[in-house]
Amino acid sequence: MNLLYANDRPGHYPASWYAASTAPLPPFAPLRGETRADVCVVGAGYTGLSAALHLAERGYDVVLLEAHRVGFGASGRNGGQLGSGQRLEQQGLERLVGREDAQKLWLLAQEAKSLTKALISKHAIDCHLTPGVAHACFSAREVRHEHEHVAHLREHYDYPHIEALDRERMQAICPSPKYVGGSLDMDAAHLHPLAYALGLARAAAAAGVRIHETSPVHGLIRGARNTVQTERGRVDAEHVVLACNGYLGTLDMKVAARVMPINNFIAATRPLSKAELDGVLRRDVAVADSKFVINYFRLSHDRRLLFGGGESYGYRFPRDIAALVRRPMVEIFPQLKDVEIDHAWGGTLGITMKRMPFFARLAPGVLSASGYSGHGVGTATHAGQLLAQAIAGQSEGFDTMARVPAPAFPGGAGFRTPLLALAMTWFALRDRLGL
Structure with a gap:
């Protein structure tokens, strides 16, 4: 089942209070025909919008493809909480990656909060x-x-x-x-998550990002120049960023096995x-x-x-x-x-086994960040900046995130769903019994 269309009308925001309480942007035209870019970003949630914005500010020519509307997915529907730290508590991170990397991950999380607040201020985003x-x-x-x-x-x-x-x-x-x-x-x-996402989209468009909505990606051909294919067009780009989170589908099976x-x-x-x-x-x-x-x-x-x-x-x-x-x-x-x-x-959000995001270099010129596990307002915004820095050759932050262990779900991408349902049912029962 394609989650892009399982619960939503193509090209329409859900009937949420968020959508009812903020004005949408004028639609961006779908991609038609062939084009070239330095970077093609797939997915216009916080990760993709932030990556595109930060890349454009560095002088890159960026095409951003979105299957529905900007901020359509988890970025425009979430609880709006800009939390501190990573999704996993620091004591747990220390056990997982050691004290030194846990300290680095804390500092990155602090950067995520500061970046989010700074973007809201810099671009005058009215998101309460x-x-x-x-x-x-x-x-x-x-x-x-x-x-x-x-x-x-x-x-x-x-x-x-x-x-x-x-x-x-x-x-x-x-x-x-x-x-x-x-x-x-x-x-x-x-904050108001959809208003924040729309503010990032305005800033990205003003910085020169070529945004195309209602342009679902159906294929990625990797090579010296990667080719991203949509229903009506294609983008040839030296770099590709997959910023799809829970809506990735089968675009990359390594990510799909780790992000549920x-x-x-x-x-x-x-x-x-x-x-x-x-x-x-x-x-x-x-x-x-x-x-x-x-x-x-x-x-x-x-x-x-x-x-x-x-x-x-x-x-x-x-x-x-x-x-x-x-x-x-x-x-x-x-x-x-x-x-x-x-x-x-x-x-629909993306979770991982360790509840930490999955950052990866999937092929030459192809990078991905996703799996924020309910902690994505700041983390996904920051992920976009780290992706932009990595493409520009400054990859320390990206590499720190990529070192966090990210095991595949049991059963891989094909059989993870029933296993997760069993596990979540057990934890829900524990909640109800107060265990």
């Missing part, structure tokens, strides 16, 4: 960037672990922006009866009253909790609760996404059991 992300825990054991994590970042990574929260201080932020403590990171932030597409879902309530808001979030920060099948939420600028949660193991979205998301939402906020949901949507 707001500081603060809290991590919420369900048990005393989880709280102890989170507080140890906070202490580790302060002591070993000189990171003063995160603080430990006991039950009282967590309740002062988020008064859900389920949460008993956690942490608050005020250097992390949240899964679906996630978000609902937006009607605008909440002041009293309702006070029972949900008492500070305008985003929240992600400690469940394996994570709940994440924040307030919109028009006073809605944007709540992400629920799991689905087929490639097709469920018919009633609102009902799927309402179940975990009501578990966290019982008082919202009858609140109206105005928008509900799904999206």
Whole structure:
């Protein structure tokens, strides 16, 4: 099944609150005929848009191909959380890659946040960037672990922006009866993800990037000059960047064996009253909790609760996404059991076995970065810059990311989906049983 079309109309954004609350850009024309470029970038999410922008600013002639619209995929549908660090906690990274590379990965993650904020400022992107992300825990054991994590970042990574929260201080932020403590990171932030993606696209186009929408890529012929083929045209380019994440399909089987597409879902309530808001979030920060099948939420600028949660193991979205998301939402906020949901949507992201992104040189002149595992707002933006630097011959950051172990999923690209469904079902059961 082609995930580009499994759940969406060709060339249309999903019926999300994000799409309803920001004006789209005028369409970019599809690619027709043959053209040449220094670099062809496939995929106009954060990775592709950032890579194209940074390459154009270095003087490269860049063609950017997108199967639907810019920001159509996970970049325009996600929870909008700009988190600190990598997807894997620093203690886990130290065990995986050693202290030296873990330190480098922390610094790269700090660069990712700074870059995202700088791009928003430089290009005047109106995406409601707001500081603060809290991590919420369900048990005393989880709280102890989170507080140890906070202490580790302060002591070993000189990171003063995160603080430990006991039950009282967590309740002062988020008064859900389920949460008993956690942490608050005020250097992390949240934003309107589609508005951010559209801002990157405007900047890329202004820098000279030739963007073509509704131009799905069907083939890549590798050689001295690589050829990227679409339905109606082709691009010959010295360099190719695959920035497709969960929508890669079969363009490269090495990536496909390591980056698994899964679906996630978000609902937006009607605008909440002041009293309702006070029972949900008492500070305008985003929240992600400690469940394996994570709940994440924040307030919109028009006073809605944007709540992400629920799991689905087929490639097709469920018919009633609102009902799927309402179940975990009501578990966290019982008082919202009858609140109206105005928008509900799904999206496809890419995950990896180690929950760290997969960076790779796939062939001479062909590079890829994907698999952000739900931590992509800053990481994918930064990946685009690292890809541009690598093409320009400055590859230290890219190579550090590429050294992170990236095992293939059991069964490879062909049999990974049923195995993942079994694993995710087990972890979801553990969440429900509180194990």
